[in-house]
Amino acid sequence: MGANKSSLAKPSWLQALLSLLVPGLGQAVSGAVSRGVYIFLSVVTLSGLAVFAAAQRPRYPDYALSFRAYLYFLLESAALLLFLLALYWLARRYAMKTEFARNVAAPAFVAVTVVVLFLAAPQMLETFLSAAQLKKLYGMTSLLTAFVVAAIWAWNVYDAAWVRGKDFAPSMGNFYMLVIVGVLVLGTRIVQINPAKAIREYKDTGVILGQIAWPWRVAFDYSRSELVAIAKVQAPCPPGSNPPPVQQPKEGRPWVSVTPTCGELSKRDAEGHLTYGTLLTIRGGGFKPNKKVHILWANPLGNTFTPRGFGPTDIQVGPDGTFTTKLYIPDVTIPSVAKGPQIHELRVVQRGAAKFTGRLSKDMKLALEAMLESIMMGLMATAFGIVLSVPLSFLAARNLMSTLHTTSQGFVGGVIGLVGGAYLGKLAGDYLAPLVGGLEKAPILTFFIYFTLVLVLAIVAYRLLSRALDSIAERLPALVSFGVGIAGMALIGAVVGYELGLGYAHGILGITRGPEGALQAAPHTAMLGAVLGAFLGGLWAWRLGVHGTIPIGRMIYAATRLILNIGRSIEPLIWAIMGVIWVGPGPFAGFIALTIHSVAALGKLYSEAIESIDPGPIEALQATGASRLQTIVYAVIPQVMPPFTAFTLYRWDINVRMSTIIGLVGGGGIGFLLIQWIHQFQYEQAGLAVWLITITVATLDFISASIREKMV
Amino acid sequence: MLVVEHLTKVYEDGTVALKDVSFTVDDGEFLVIIGLSGSGKSTLLRCINRLIEPTEGRILWNGVDITQASEAEMRRIRREIGMIFQHFNLVERSSVLTNVLTGRLGYLPSWWSLINYFPEREKERAMAALERVGIADKAHNRADALSGGQKQRVGIARALMQEPKMILADEPVASLDPVLAHSILGYLETLNQEQGITVLCSLHYLDLVQRYATKVIGLRDGRLVYEGTGEQIRNITDEEFKQVYGQEAQRLSVGG
Numbered sequence: 001m002g003a004n005k006s007s008l009a010k011p012s013w014l015q016a017l018l019s020l021l022v023p024g025l026g027q028a029v030s031g032a033v034s035r036g037v038y039i040f041l042s043v044v045t046l047s048g049l050a051v052f053a054a055a056q057r058p059r060y061p062d063y064a065l066s067f068r069a070y071l072y073f074l075l076e077s078a079a080l081l082l083f084l085l086a087l088y089w090l091a092r093r094y095a096m097k098t099e100f101a102r103n104v105a106a107p108a109f110v111a112v113t114v115v116v117l118f119l120a121a122p123q124m125l126e127t128f129l130s131a132a133q134l135k136k137l138y139g140m141t142s143l144l145t146a147f148v149v150a151a152i153w154a155w156n157v158y159d160a161a162w163v164r165g166k167d168f169a170p171s172m173g174n175f176y177m178l179v180i181v182g183v184l185v186l187g188t189r190i191v192q193i194n195p196a197k198a199i200r201e202y203k204d205t206g207v208i209l210g211q212i213a214w215p216w217r218v219a220f221d222y223s224r225s226e227l228v229a230i231a232k233v234q235a236p237c238p239p240g241s242n243p244p245p246v247q248q249p250k251e252g253r254p255w256v257s258v259t260p261t262c263g264e265l266s267k268r269d270a271e272g273h274l275t276y277g278t279l280l281t282i283r284g285g286g287f288k289p290n291k292k293v294h295i296l297w298a299n300p301l302g303n304t305f306t307p308r309g310f311g312p313t314d315i316q317v318g319p320d321g322t323f324t325t326k327l328y329i330p331d332v333t334i335p336s337v338a339k340g341p342q343i344h345e346l347r348v349v350q351r352g353a354a355k356f357t358g359r360l361s362k363d364m365k366l367a368l369e370a371m372l373e374s375i376m377m378g379l380m381a382t383a384f385g386i387v388l389s390v391p392l393s394f395l396a397a398r399n400l401m402s403t404l405h406t407t408s409q410g411f412v413g414g415v416i417g418l419v420g421g422a423y424l425g426k427l428a429g430d431y432l433a434p435l436v437g438g439l440e441k442a443p444i445l446t447f448f449i450y451f452t453l454v455l456v457l458a459i460v461a462y463r464l465l466s467r468a469l470d471s472i473a474e475r476l477p478a479l480v481s482f483g484v485g486i487a488g489m490a491l492i493g494a495v496v497g498y499e500l501g502l503g504y505a506h507g508i509l510g511i512t513r514g515p516e517g518a519l520q521a522a523p524h525t526a527m528l529g530a531v532l533g534a535f536l537g538g539l540w541a542w543r544l545g546v547h548g549t550i551p552i553g554r555m556i557y558a559a560t561r562l563i564l565n566i567g568r569s570i571e572p573l574i575w576a577i578m579g580v581i582w583v584g585p586g587p588f589a590g591f592i593a594l595t596i597h598s599v600a601a602l603g604k605l606y607s608e609a610i611e612s613i614d615p616g617p618i619e620a621l622q623a624t625g626a627s628r629l630q631t632i633v634y635a636v637i638p639q640v641m642p643p644f645t646a647f648t649l650y651r652w653d654i655n656v657r658m659s660t661i662i663g664l665v666g667g668g669g670i671g672f673l674l675i676q677w678i679h680q681f682q683y684e685q686a687g688l689a690v691w692l693i694t695i696t697v698a699t700l701d702f703i704s705a706s707i708r709e710k711m712v
Numbered sequence: 713m714l715v716v717e718h719l720t721k722v723y724e725d726g727t728v729a730l731k732d733v734s735f736t737v738d739d740g741e742f743l744v745i746i747g748l749s750g751s752g753k754s755t756l757l758r759c760i761n762r763l764i765e766p767t768e769g770r771i772l773w774n775g776v777d778i779t780q781a782s783e784a785e786m787r788r789i790r791r792e793i794g795m796i797f798q799h800f801n802l803v804e805r806s807s808v809l810t811n812v813l814t815g816r817l818g819y820l821p822s823w824w825s826l827i828n829y830f831p832e833r834e835k836e837r838a839m840a841a842l843e844r845v846g847i848a849d850k851a852h853n854r855a856d857a858l859s860g861g862q863k864q865r866v867g868i869a870r871a872l873m874q875e876p877k878m879i880l881a882d883e884p885v886a887s888l889d890p891v892l893a894h895s896i897l898g899y900l901e902t903l904n905q906e907q908g909i910t911v912l913c914s915l916h917y918l919d920l921v922q923r924y925a926t927k928v929i930g931l932r933d934g935r936l937v938y939e940g941t942g943e944q945i946r947n948i949t950d951e952e953f954k955q956v957y958g959q960e961a962q963r964l965s966v967g968g
């Protein structure tokens with residue numbers, strides 16, 4: 001607010017009043033139209049966002065309430081702000097005599113304002129709203145934004161009083177600061193930034209984070225010595241059955257003896273009440289003294305579980321290696337096909353200390369394999385990216401393409417040739433493809449045949465017809481050939497217009513009228529498009545004049561750039577999702593995604609490298625009569641080798657990085673394993689994957705940095 | 713014979729670089745183009761081999777109108793016309809030999825370049841050309857390892873590979889010291905006198921012009937303002953000098 005007032009004597013009250021009514025209006029009236037528009041739009045946008053964001057608290061937002069609350073808060077804020085500003089003005093006027101005091105006045109005012117605002121906030125919230133209404137809003141967000149908007153409003157009134165169009169425009173620093181504060185307040189709410197939550201819940205995640213941070217225990221295999229003793233128990237125990245014999249102690253070996261060896265299972269009824277079965281007395285011996293044994297129950301199918309809740313399951317062994325305990329026969333779900341008495345097993349297990357074997361665990365091997373898969377995926381995508389992007393980059397280099405011109409007759413011949421050649425290529429392909437087995441039996445060969453035929457015939461026909469029409473046009477009288485050019489361009493325009501007309505019917509009209517309405521409208525829009533296209537095409541040729549040329553190189557350049565930009569602005573993860581839809585999950589999908597993105601990114605980088613080369617050698621080679629291809633090989637390529645290598649390394653780096661996470665969406669590699677482990681709550685294994693990714697990326701960073709250093 | 717008729721060049725931004733320029737160059741002539749910076753010398757030379765598209769006028773090269781030539785015809789015409797540049801325009805990262813070989817590209821099939829193939833006899837021809845300009849020992853060095861004078865000799869060797877009937881030289885010695893300047897222009901003079909190669913050369917220093925030219929044209933703001941023989945330029949009057957270089961210009965060196 002420290003505008004230089006001395007340069008203009010008087011504030012303009014009218015503008016200030018206008019801006020008080022509509023923010024920015026006063027500025028606009030003074031001639032600072034864009035300034036006024038900025039102010040107005042920021043007030044409206046901040047307010048709209050505040051109403052929206054504050055209402056998001058319940059599942060069904062009450063926007064009317066939110067809007068009302070925001071208006072209350074705006075009034076309250078304005079009142080508070082005016083009060084504070086009045087105090088500030090009084091203080092400056094009467095209290096602050098020293099220079100120091102005047103220097104710190106503004107920051108102190110801001111600090112006091114913030115403190116007062118937060119102290120007053122609870123009262124301000126409750127002034128107009130009931131507790132129930134407050135529950136339906138993020139009141140604090142609404143209030144704080146309202147305060148910021150009130151401050152902007154106040155600033156805007158003051159600003160309107162002093163702005164004089166272009167002649168005198170004070171700094172907008174305060175305005176920008178306020179807008180930024182408003183956006184930060186809203187952003188905190190919309191992003192749901194909640195430090196309290198992060199702190200509160202750290203304790204629960206601590207263990208898991210620890211497992212991820214140091215997972216190396218599961219990277220290796222361990223061997224454990226185990227002492228096991230088994231006793232058989234029959235259940236149920238109908239009279240006349242033949243229960244297993246009672247085990248007797250054995251010298252020098254672990255043993256366990258259960259009495260009785262026949263009894264009833266515990267039962268749980270529909271409400272979950274438990275009726276205990278037979279109580280077993282268990283004695284055992286021959287175990288390592290003074291250590292614990294663990295009791296397991298094995299059902300008739302051999303599945304074991306710890307019978308928790310039916311007696312102690314971890315028992316201390318005495319100094320002589322024996323123990324005694326009691327256990328109810330647990331409730332065991334038995335397959336319904338099993339009828340009559342079944343033999344269960346009671347197992348007593350004493351685990352020794354785990355011994356490190358030095359072998360990698362199964363999970364570690366899996367992770368390493370997946371890591372390799374990722375690295376190779378990144379490598380392959382880079383390799384294919386280079387091969388495909390180099391030709392594109394030449395088409396996307398302005399300096400090479402802008403010299404390419406054609407006459408309108410040549411252009412017409414070329415387009416006809418291109419389309420006709422491509423069609424001939426397709427016909428030839430239709431004829432040849434069945435001979436090699438067709439798309440089903442020999443997909444690659446078939447694709448290759450079609451691709452080559454279409455491409456080669458299109459290019460050949462393009463050149464032939466383009467030249468033919470050119471030379472015919474040269475022999476004709478100038479006006480006649482001019483007419484031919486106009487007619488041809490009109491024809492091309494008509495065809496393009498026709499297609500665009502069809503597209504308009506289906507793509508645009510179809511949105512409101514549905515597919516049937518679109519079908520009905522299609523003939524009319526297509527005809528209209530054709531007429532319009534013919535007119536525009538003819539007009540273009542007419543404007544070119546008799547000797548004019550069409551900058552076909554620039555057109556190819558623009559089209560290639562457009563394609564590259566689209567390819568680049570779609571993230572690799574999204575390409576990966578499309579890849580998964582196309583070829584199913586796995587590294588191939590990831591490879592496709594990374595390759596497409598690499599082609600687009602490298603194509604752009606390469607073409608920029610080409611654009612920045614020294615044009616001298618190109619000129620020199622052209623002057624010797626070298627063809628376009630020769631010029632590229634001997635003047636362009638040697639110059640772009642260093643930047644191409646640098647960009648390729650850089651891309652390789654990015655691709656390996658991306659390949660480690662592209663599996664998150666099904667693209668194969670280690671990311672695939674990582675997300676599976678996380679979903680199965682195997683955090684230590686997930687930690688292994690995270691570590692491997694980190695190590696790989698760091699190593700790669702180091703390698704590519706040192707290669708790059710050597711090259712410079 | 714080269715006949716330039718009513719040549720005009722207007723750049724896309726509207727700059728008129730040449731305005732209705734006409735002159736004739738006989739075979740075997742050493743024609744020097746003089747004029748201030750920005751007077752259109754480079755534009756004129758580049759119009760002759762159509763590195764720049766002329767806007768209007770005709771350029772007849774042995775009776776063929778260059779301005780109307782098709783792409784294929786242009787290739788054949790260009791390979792008969794060598795060009796030498798002020799900044800040499802060598803491919804810095806390629807070897808000297810490769811740079812010289814590129815002068816022959818107009819005679820070789822395009823697709824050979826895809827496999828980087830040059831026949832043995834072309835390599836011998838390139839060595840012979842380097843021999844003639846005295847730097848055969850540098851054949852396998854990279855071009856960026858050469859001094860300015862050596863680079864310009866590579867430029868001449870590259871032009872020689874074309875077996876040119878005419879050489880266009882755009883300020884070939886402007887980046888070189890006076891001794892080197894004489895040595896380079898000496899090569900051009902030898903070629904001109906021994907093989908009858910027509911030379912069109914733009915030069916800045918009047919003493920060099922007077923020493924080498926058999927014919928001189930002067931440009932000013934894109935217009936032809938002076939035309940004379942070697943004899944006439946050696947006795948150029950103050951009047952004529954000011955016509956080319958402007959009223960405020962001072963003659964620094966007289967005679968030659």
Ligand SMILES: Nc1ncnc2c1ncn2[C@@H]1O[C@H](COP(=O)(O)OP(=O)(O)OP(=O)(O)O)[C@@H](O)[C@H]1O
Nearest residue numbers: 723724725727729748749750751752753754755756
């Ligand atoms: N590509 C271009 N686009 C627009 N104007 C150009 C272009 N090249 C040159 N000109 C202009 O054309 C005029 C003639 O330029 P030209 O380079 O032919 O002069 P020059 O006599 O060779 O000068 P110098 O002695 O400095 O090389 C100048 O005014 C220049 O600014």
Ligand SMILES: [Mg+2]
Nearest residue numbers: 753754755882
């Ligand atoms: Mg020049």
